[in-house]
Amino acid sequence: MRRSDAHSGDPLQCEERTLVAARDVAPRMFGIGLACEGSAVMSAQAHSPASIADHALNPSARVHRAISPGERKLRIINLGAVLIPFAGLVIAIVLLWGVAFSAAYLYILLGMSLVTAFGVTVGFHRLCTHRSFTTPCPVRYALAAAGSMAVQGPVIRWCAEHRRHHQHSDSMGDPHSPHVSADGSWREGLWETLKGAYHAHVGWLFAPPSKGLGKYARDLRLDEALVRCDRHFHMWVLAGLLIPAVLGALITMSWIGLLLGFLWGGLVRVLLVHHITWSVNSVCHLWGSRPFETHDHSRNNPVVGILGLGEGWHNNHHAFPTSARHGLRWWELDVSYLLILAMRALGLAKDIRRPDKPRIASKRRRSTVGSGATNTPDS
Numbered sequence: 001m002r003r004s005d006a007h008s009g010d011p012l013q014c015e016e017r018t019l020v021a022a023r024d025v026a027p028r029m030f031g032i033g034l035a036c037e038g039s040a041v042m043s044a045q046a047h048s049p050a051s052i053a054d055h056a057l058n059p060s061a062r063v064h065r066a067i068s069p070g071e072r073k074l075r076i077i078n079l080g081a082v083l084i085p086f087a088g089l090v091i092a093i094v095l096l097w098g099v100a101f102s103a104a105y106l107y108i109l110l111g112m113s114l115v116t117a118f119g120v121t122v123g124f125h126r127l128c129t130h131r132s133f134t135t136p137c138p139v140r141y142a143l144a145a146a147g148s149m150a151v152q153g154p155v156i157r158w159c160a161e162h163r164r165h166h167q168h169s170d171s172m173g174d175p176h177s178p179h180v181s182a183d184g185s186w187r188e189g190l191w192e193t194l195k196g197a198y199h200a201h202v203g204w205l206f207a208p209p210s211k212g213l214g215k216y217a218r219d220l221r222l223d224e225a226l227v228r229c230d231r232h233f234h235m236w237v238l239a240g241l242l243i244p245a246v247l248g249a250l251i252t253m254s255w256i257g258l259l260l261g262f263l264w265g266g267l268v269r270v271l272l273v274h275h276i277t278w279s280v281n282s283v284c285h286l287w288g289s290r291p292f293e294t295h296d297h298s299r300n301n302p303v304v305g306i307l308g309l310g311e312g313w314h315n316n317h318h319a320f321p322t323s324a325r326h327g328l329r330w331w332e333l334d335v336s337y338l339l340i341l342a343m344r345a346l347g348l349a350k351d352i353r354r355p356d357k358p359r360i361a362s363k364r365r366r367s368t369v370g371s372g373a374t375n376t377p378d379s
């Protein structure tokens with residue numbers, strides 16, 4: 001993606017006005033629901049906030065719940081593709097314990113995974129894409145930097161692609177739907193089904209660049225912290241690989257520690273976070289419950305909800321895209337939301353958005369959607 005050259009200087013000294021400007025522009029450019037949680041993220045031709053609400057009210061627009069043989073095949077393939085590599089990683093760790101793995105590397109692996117995954121879930125997704133809370137510029141830069149270390153692309157491109165997903169979710173134009181290809185359908189048959197599952201999980205990353213992404217990022221390009229971090233993407237990727245290597249060397253005071261720190265905290269961690277993040281795109285549009293009516297196939301999946309730090313409550317998220325809280329019921333563990341609350345307690349986050357109880361109840365009952373929608377800051 002083309003990068004803006006409008007700003008330069010110390011990222012930690014950028015002014016808050018850039019975010020204010022972004023928040024002013026965003027609703028006009030993209031219909032980001034800063035004042036209306038019931039609206040979807042994007043104003044759009046196909047799925048404007050109003051049309052998405054209409055989808056929820058119009059029975060004919062609801063997703064058909066009957067599972068076709070092709071859909072069943074797609075789910076089984078996806079489940080295998082997601083679970084088998086995880087099982088392989090656990091077996092490798094057990095076999096290598098005491099040889100090329102130990103408690104030190106486990107801590108490095110988990111620590112780097114948490115930092116970079118929170119960078120994606122709290123930084124890239126909830127803060128930058130959906131503007132579900134606000135932060136000072138340095139905090140925004142730090143979260144975007146942590147997300148950049150996950151090696152999922154520069155922050156502005158990531159956000160633009162994700163906004164496109166919300167606008168076209170599971171219809172033509174969705175960059176990573178397991179149900180709909182670029183030309184409308186994956187069609188029947190094992191090969192086509194395999195292609196759909198592969199595309200949703202990882203294949204879409206190798207597809208030709210989406211055209212027209214710029215319109216999804218106009219407000220982001222006014223945010224100085226994000227523009228700078230977007231430019232520094234490669235530097236943060238490198239840092240994400242060097243930090244665990246240095247930690248491994250310092251803990252063990254050895255060159256082999258440097259190598260194993262790089263392998264476990266760098267390469268294996270990238271694989272792990274990639275796989276969990278991609279599962280939100282694939283698993284959470286195939287497996288799970290749908291407590292809210294949305295115009296797509298989004299689902300709440302408890303396994304991805306826990307492993308994905310709250311991102312697996314994906315049907316909730318598609319129903320209330322600008323909510324900082326994805327786990328809406330007490331038992332829907334949402335660690336990313338807990339981090340946002342902790343940030344608020346430390347004075348690092350404010351204007352936290354989440355739908356109020358009547359709003360949630362109305363969408364759950366498939367009753368009134370749209371007019372008078374409120375989004376109660378939970379501060």
Ligand SMILES: [Zn+2]
Pocket residue numbers: 165169280281285298314318
């Ligand atoms: Zn989705």
Ligand SMILES: [Zn+2]
Pocket residue numbers: 125129130162166317321
């Ligand atoms: Zn989203």
